[in-house]
Amino acid sequence: MLARTADPIVAIATASGRGSVGIVRVSGRELAPLIDALCGRALKPREASYLPFRDADGSPIDRGLALHFPAPHSFTGEDVFELQAHGGTVVLQLLLARCLAAAAETDPATGRPRLAGLRVAEPGEFSQRAFLNGKIDLAQAEAIADLIDASTEAAARSASRSLSGAFSDEIHTLLEALVRLRMLVEATLDFPDEEIDFLQEADAAGQLVALQSQLAAVQQRARQGALLREGIKVVIAGQPNAGKSSLLNALAGAELAIVSAVAGTTRDVVSQTIQIQGVPLHVVDTAGLRDSVDEVEQIGIARAWSQIEGADAVLFLHDLTRSAAPAYAQADAEIAGLLASRLPASVPVIDVWSKLDALPATQPPPDSGVSLSARTGAGIETLRRRLLEVAGWQAVPEGVYLARARHVQALSRVEEHIALATAHLAAHAQLLDLLAEELRLAQNALNEITGEFGADDLLGVIFSRFCIGK
Structure with a gap:
């Protein structure tokens, strides 16, 4: 309220x-x-x-x-x-x-x-x-909180661009184009007997194509901005003693997790937020996945699967020094099957081959996935680039403004309504009422971003997250 x-x-x-x-x-x-x-x-x-x-x-x-x-x-x-x-x-x-x-x-x-x-x-x-x-x-108001909460330089600069109105200006440009189209459609509906076809004379189809192109560019920057603000959750999974904790330490550049040759050392979740090219990645180290009679380890394994199922990306770690052992390979295959059955297809699973430094010179590393050594740092930069790829990040720093998940969702709804409007326009006069309605719904979705009208409870939720005095 x-x-x-x-x-x-x-x-x-x-x-x-x-x-x-x-x-x-x-x-x-x-x-x-x-x-x-x-x-x-x-x-x-x-x-x-x-x-x-x-x-x-x-x-x-x-x-x-x-x-x-x-x-x-x-x-x-x-x-x-x-x-x-x-x-x-x-x-x-x-x-x-x-x-x-x-x-x-x-x-x-x-x-x-x-x-x-x-x-x-x-x-x-x-x-x-x-x-x-x-x-x-409303988008600028949210940018104030995002600027305060920014955890990276890139996020702070992008939030500043949003606060200055860069994001809002692009939304208003889309709104103006939508309003012009709505006026044309309403004119055609109001004067159906006129000889002049308003929509054809004004190239409504061409305007819709141009609008779709503008929207795609805004969506791309908004998705990048949402990445800068939200980041992605990356979970490291694999059998015990595969090098998961060493990999977390190598990515974070600090000794965060205990590393030991004893299998099953990690029994709880250890997480750290790192940044790669300004994108925050919330990296989670988990307990080794295996059958265990140890009650405490079983709890850790259950928590590991809970983290895996909530991940945006999974690093499936394989120990190169044991990969040829039949029992180890069989256990890895079972974990791979469980990952495939318990994760949505949209969640990428990256195969990471660890302990590259211990691999004999005569044995080449696998062609698939990323081979690395947490001890020497070899392959770590390759993994960082791969993580940015699966996150969908593209380096466009000057055009990115900070955005939120709700902005991206609203733009997706706009895309859906414009696609339907395009289909109705192709059907000509019979579906002009539906065309007008889709354009109206698209405009409503855009208005949700800037807050030109919206539910009071939405505003209450947004502003309640601010600090006192702001």
């Missing part, structure tokens, strides 16, 4: 803990009485003033910079008042409490509370108000 948008709100807008600077932010209407109570005078719009922040008895709580951004020229589109103080936890809590107390005090000039109804902001409420007041669209 959306927050009470008429209430003035206040929050500490910087991260918790100690820091050199901390910010308390207020957003609402007619903030002058509250500003006077805290600062002792009016503030010049958009100009920083260094002064004491006053307590109820006039004594200073702290000294710092105060700023006033009158509506609509502010982040939220409302009046915004900021106190930039020293970043101590106690100091900021005192200023927050003082704002709330001063808001409830009677203003001598009016006889009314200085700022009636002031309350602590809910998560993401400042950004939510910026969206509701038309300062940013």
